Structures are given as structure tokens and as C-alpha cells.
Amino acid sequence: MNVHCRQWLKGCRDGIPIGLGYLAVSFSFGIMALRSGLTVGQSVLISALNLTSAGQFASLSVISASGSYVELALSQLIINLRYCLMSASLSQKVDRNFPFFHRFLMAFGVTDEIFALSASVNGPLSPFYTYGQMSVAIPGWTLGTLLGAVAGNVLPGRVLSALGVALYAMFCAIIIPPARKSRVLMIVILSSMAASVIFTFAPYLREISSGTRVIILTVALAALAAWLRPVEEEAP
């Protein structure tokens, strides 16, 4: 088996928790899309073309309120602007021995989860590892939307509720292990969570949407960490 195939398979395997989590989240998207007046086909099309949770949920309120196209475009831009930072980060991570066109394909798969896994590999990133995750995540996301749209009430609420933590648990499994060996990373993670708590509950700050909150805190805290504790040249 060649290297690309091995990377692809590894991506598929690591992508299973992503696919499971997506199945649960997009299931509820399917239910909500139908309630907003979309057809089953349109709901599935949105999921297949966008592959983004917060942006899609936000789009439903714009579409059902007959908002303008500009309003929709702006809301997507703000909510999904964090992908811009992730893509910039991945641009440094992609193995430069691969032809350039891979970047156009990989770009479609930049989600919070796929980015997290892709950024966590040791050394340069093979596009095929990302493709493997996409091969599991995209069907999971699309299929979940379809199931939610056609049969919103099949999965018991208890199961949906339990699946709700799948993605967050995976985030922990990505950021915690490297932080064991680095006190700086541990402090970065703990202060990020503390700042996030403040932004979620404090008066005025809690008015900021979750997408914008992620951007503000990421830019501020990553810059602060980079300023106080720049990483050595050989890392990452």
C-alpha cells in the first residue's frame, strides 16, 4: 500500500468521531431547515455545499426572514471568518512536495474539526490525510441532514443529547496531550477557556455572537502568546 493510501486510511479512521458528531449536529440542522420552510433536497444541498454548522444555522434565520443576499453573505463572512485563520495556519503546514491544486480541494474541508486534526499531525501535512477525514465527515454531515429532514423523530432524545459532546470531547483529545509536555500550552488553553467563560456570561460581552467571540479571542490570545512566548524555529 502506498503512502497516500495509508494517509487516506488514517484520515478516515481519525475522522470517525468527526463523522459521528456531524451526524448528530446535522440531524438537528435537517429538522430545523424543514421547519424554516426549505425542502428536503434544499436542506441536503446546503449541507453538501457548505459543511459548516454555525453558518448554516444562521443562514436559516436569514432565509426564512427573506433577508437580502448581501445580509446572508455578510453573516456567513463574519461567522465563518475563523476559517480564514485556520486556512492561514494550514498554509504553513501542508507538505510542499504536493502539487498546488491540492490546496483548492483541501480548502473545502476546512472545518473546526478537520482543521484541528490536520493541524495536530507531526511534521508536514499530507493532503490525503485531510481527504480521508473529508471522506467520512462530508457523508456524515450530509446524511445526518437528510435523516433529520425526512425523519426528525427517529433517534431518541437521549442518544442525540449524548452525541452532542462527541465533537467537544474530540477537541479535548487534540489539545490536551501536547499541553502535558508544555506548560505554556497548558496556560494558553486554560486562559482561553477562562476568557471564553467571561465572554459567554459577562454583561455586554455576552451580546457578541459565538462566531465573532471565537475570532476576537483567537486573535487576541494567540497574539499575546506569540508575543510573550514565541516558538522556536524548528517548531511547529
Place this chain on the structure above:
Amino acid sequence: MRGNVYVYILVMAGVTYLIRMLPLTLIRGTIKSRFIRSFLYYVPYVTLAVMTFPAILSATSSPWSGLAGFLTAVGLSYKGKGLIFVSLCACAVVFLLELVLV
């Protein structure tokens, strides 16, 4: 609904793809600045930490089961367990706890 739904879908798909594609294709070389390299190195950790907590507390039927799922995930990750195992264990803890709680 007044607007054409398919135009809506294309607009959002276009915007979302461009946001993802432009940085990946426009930044071709290795970034020289040590500050920006360090910044991009810290981005995933900050982003994921911010997105996980406290959002995980409202991801389930009860904040307590969410907290239990979070602690399970952190504990098992700290022990170096794999992604799938950590994920499934956190789901299982939430499921079992909610049998009692909810």
C-alpha cells in the same frame, strides 16, 4: 420567502469557500516572521479551547451531564487515550448520567 432559495444557497456556499480557499492559496511560501509563525502555531489551541468551554455545558440536556462529559474527556485525554475512545467514553458518560438526571 421572497428570494430564490438556490441563489441563497449559492451565495453562502461561495462566501464560505472563498474564506477557506484564499488564505490557503495566497500564502504560498513559508512565513518568515517569527511572531506570525508563533501566532499561527497557537491559533488551533486557543480556538478549540474557546469553542469547547463553556459551550460543552449547553450541548446536552443538562449542564451537569455536559460537565461530566467534559471532565471525562479531559481526564482521558490527559492519560493520552485516542480520539475515538475519548469521544465514545464522553458520550457514554453523558448517556448513563442522563438516565439518572433527566
